[in-house]
Amino acid sequence: MFIEIDFNSEEAFYIQLRNQIIIGIATNQFREGDTLPSVRQLAENVGINMHTVNKAYSVLKQEGFIRLDRRKGAVIALDADKLHAMEELEENLRVVLARAVCKGVAEEEVHQMVSEIFREMC
Amino acid sequence: MFIEIDFNSEEAFYIQLRNQIIIGIATNQFREGDTLPSVRQLAENVGINMHTVNKAYSVLKQEGFIRLDRRKGAVIALDADKLHAMEELEENLRVVLARAVCKGVAEEEVHQMVSEIFREMC
DNA sequence: CAGTTGTTATACTATGGATATAACAAAAGA
DNA sequence: TCTTTTGTTATATCCATAGTATAACAACTG
Secondary structure (H helix, E strand, O other): OOOOOOOOOOOOHHHHHHHHHHHHHHOOOOOOOOEOOOHHHHHHHHOOOHHHHHHHHHHHHHOOOEEEEOOOEEEEOOOOOHHHHHHHHHHHHHHHHHHHHHOOOOHHHHHHHHHHHHHHOO | OOOOOOOOOOOOHHHHHHHHHHHHHHOOOOOOOOEOOOHHHHHHHHOOOHHHHHHHHHHHHHOOOEEEEOOOEEEEOOOOOHHHHHHHHHHHHHHHHHHHHHOOOOHHHHHHHHHHHHHHOO
């Protein structure tokens, strides 16, 4: 799995890391039980500070995507709190879709895009 | 149209304003040509500073949702750059859906949610 | 034993969010 | 004409966050 930082992006480094890892899990490049690189290792690989990686991992733990093990490090472990995930999804979709609707994107086009993205996942 | 600030939210005030106005446009509470409240007026109504509202309006202009007129103020005016909107939508959906997929949300459930949200818009 | 792990603590810089005043030209209303 | 309101611009300040830099410690690994 390739993780890399876009240093020109306005998105915070730890958010970029978080999102890429979540997409990695969704696309099955990381699976339940797999171990992520150590904070020092990943930090060196992508060229950022150790604490920034640590923050990304902390957020991922707090959001229920990984478990932080003293001996194994960061392990993929999903909490599967589906109700909470659905609520969060709806809030996010409402904003994201509103932006698209204003610019003339049709419902059918959204459904197609959703199907296409799901084809890459699971 | 009710615009209000959640002072406990972690989201920046100007982002909250931006999102609510965009949703307002998408749900037809604001229509092309309608005028938004003046920066001073809206600032007083929702209880925040004038410059924060000004920033929200600047972002909305830069993103192609309103036009800032010397005489009329902030006027709803969509640039309808659909190609750009589609690209942005796909990027956003990829992250948002990945989070949901990890927590066990099924494709069919997403389609239903999209349809439901579209029912509130247009 | 040496090296690596996660973890915690502290300190510093830079940036961004939010506020507070202030001022100005242009437009609107009386 | 006078006053008010408009958008706009310019400073300045305060605080939180992002990112980096060292450092140290206990626990696990080889």
